Amino acid sequence: MTTTTTTTTTTSTAGPIAAPGSGPLDDWRPEDEAFWAQAGAGIARRNLIFSVLSEHIGFSVWSLWSVIVLFLGPAYGFDPAQKFTLTAVPTLVGGAMRIPYTFAVARFGGRNWTVVSALLLLLPTTAIAIVLEPGVSYGTLLAVAALAGVGGGNFASSMANINAFYPQRLKGWALGINAGGGNLGVPAVQLVGLAVLATAGAGHPRLLLVVYIPLIVLAALLSARYMDNLPALRNDKGAMREVAREPHAWVMSLLYIGTFGSFIGFGFAFGQVLQVQFHAEFATPVKAAYLTFLGPLLGSLVRPVGGWFADRWGGARVTFWNFVAMAGAALVVYLASRQESLGLFLTGFVLxxxxxxxxxxxxxxxxxxxxxxxxxxxxxxxxxxxxxxxIAGAIGALGGVLVNIAFRESFLNSGRGDAAYLAFLAFYGLCLVVTWAVYLRPSARRLAGV
Incomplete structure (x- = not known):
């Protein structure tokens, strides 16, 4: 009798596979292995695919200004410090947007909010198309750059949504795929920018928007057609207030500043760093663009690997050794900068x-x-x-702001990035100590399995 009941429930829940987006998934039991094998895995995989697509385009729009600044030649009249600020502003706004975007999933449903958040990407892209030309005021560009922050919010809602679809044993892999696919939006827009610079030249930045505006509309349409809402997520409205009183929330936010904050901050700033610090080698934007995308591309591709490693060996252990490696890479970048060794500098930055x-x-x-x-x-x-x-996604994204501010101040004061590289090294050292002290140090209060 029990078997019959389970089979009936699973069969009825499997309906959205045939008609995705037709209604909410009222019965969702990812930890039930029988349910997962018969219906859950297919539904979750479909939602993951279209979540990645929308988040990917969101990341591209968020990081548009890492490319746009390469088009801002002498005719615009902006110095390097102003350009670092233009890339910091969308990072700041994107981090702040992640809090309401997380609430939005609980309020409107994962599919519904994915559609809305995709359509919101039309605001910064159309605004750039309207205002970007020599003679535009710096204040106007700052305001338009701030609009690109909506692309940063997509990550939080997407991750909260996909987290609810997968069982605990697969979360590292699923969240890694979702985030990694989204992160690929950074090198993708930089590759599109490189193509525009190499073929049409620096005078045609609007060609970027000709590519992305249709993709935004397509992502919204596909999300509406193929994704589902989980009513269970509507119970999350008060969870953020509860979690904010949890000490682990602030520990994880600190660690995420070190990981994601570094990724997005370096992704936004790397092209400018190459142009300012190695001006002779990268005198034209197209030369910098050839290398700008490489680091974000590799960092995005390995993100699911980090999740898989964590599934296998534990997230805290992998995170600890990863911060050791990041500190070593920051030291390599610092030494390369002091020696003015471009090859070593690029190696350290890619690492x-x-x-x-x-x-x-x-x-x-x-x-x-x-x-x-x-x-x-x-x-x-x-x-x-x-x-x-x-919470961690929002605070972690602010790390990207700190990266750009560190570069801005370092180059303003000394014309080099050395002070910024030392600051990164010190922060990674702090993160590895915190990871060990909270999650790895032998203690009766230590949480098992983290």
Whole structure:
């Protein structure tokens, strides 16, 4: 009798596979292995695919200004410090947007909010198309750059949504795929920018928008057609207030500043750093663009690997050793800068991108593992881990602002990035100490399995 009931429930829940987006998934039990094998895996995979697409385009729009600044030649009259500010502004706004975007999933549903958040990307892209030309005021560009922050919010809502679809044993892989696919939006827009610079020249930045505006509309349409809402997420409205009183929320936010903050900050700033610090080698924007995309591309591709490593060996252990590696890479960049060795500098920076990507995956795996250890796998743990993803994602993104500010001040004061590289090294040292002290140090209070 029990078998018959289970089969009937699973069969009825499997309906959205044939008619995705037709209604909410009222019965969702990812930890039930029979349900997962028969219906859950297929539904979750479909939602993951279209979540990645929308988030990918969101990241591209968020990081548009890492490319736009390469088009701002002498005719615009902006110095390097002003350009670093233009890339910092969308990072700041994007981090702040992640809090309301996490709430939005609980309020409107994952599919519904994915559609709305995709359409919101039309605001910054059309604004750039309207105002970008020599003679535009710096204040106008700052305001338009701020609009690009909506692309940064997509990450938080997407991760909170996908976290609810997958069982605990697969969260590291699923969240890594979701985040890594989204992160690929950074090198993707930089490759598109390179193509425009190499073929049409620096005088045609609007060609970027000819590519992305149709993609935004397509992502919204596909999300509406193929994604689903999980009513269980509507129980998350008060979770963020509860999680904000949890000490682990602030520890994980600190660690995420070190991983994701580094990734997005370096992704926005790398092209400018090359042009300012190695001006002779990268005198034209197209020369810098040839290398700008490489680090974000590798960092995005390895993010799911970081999640997989964390599934296998534990998120805290992988995150700890990853910060050791990031500190080593920062030291390499500093030494290369002092020696003015371009080859060593590029090697160190690419390693920083790779390790920040690995750390993104392992740190995000730690979040659901913390609440699974405290509450056991189930709705309560999913509820709080989704909320913490919003908080950590928002604060972590602010690390990208700090990266750009560090570069701005370092280049303003000395014409070099050395002070910034030492600051990164010190911060990674702090993060590895915190990871060990809270999650790895032998202690009766240590959470098992994080």
């Amino acid at each position: 920083l991108f790779v390790f920040s990507g690995l750390g993104n995956g392992s740190a995000y795996k730690m979040i659901p593992a913390i609440f699974a250890a405290k509450l056991g796998p189930g709705p309560a743990a999913r509820r709080k881990s989704g909320a913490l993803m919003g």
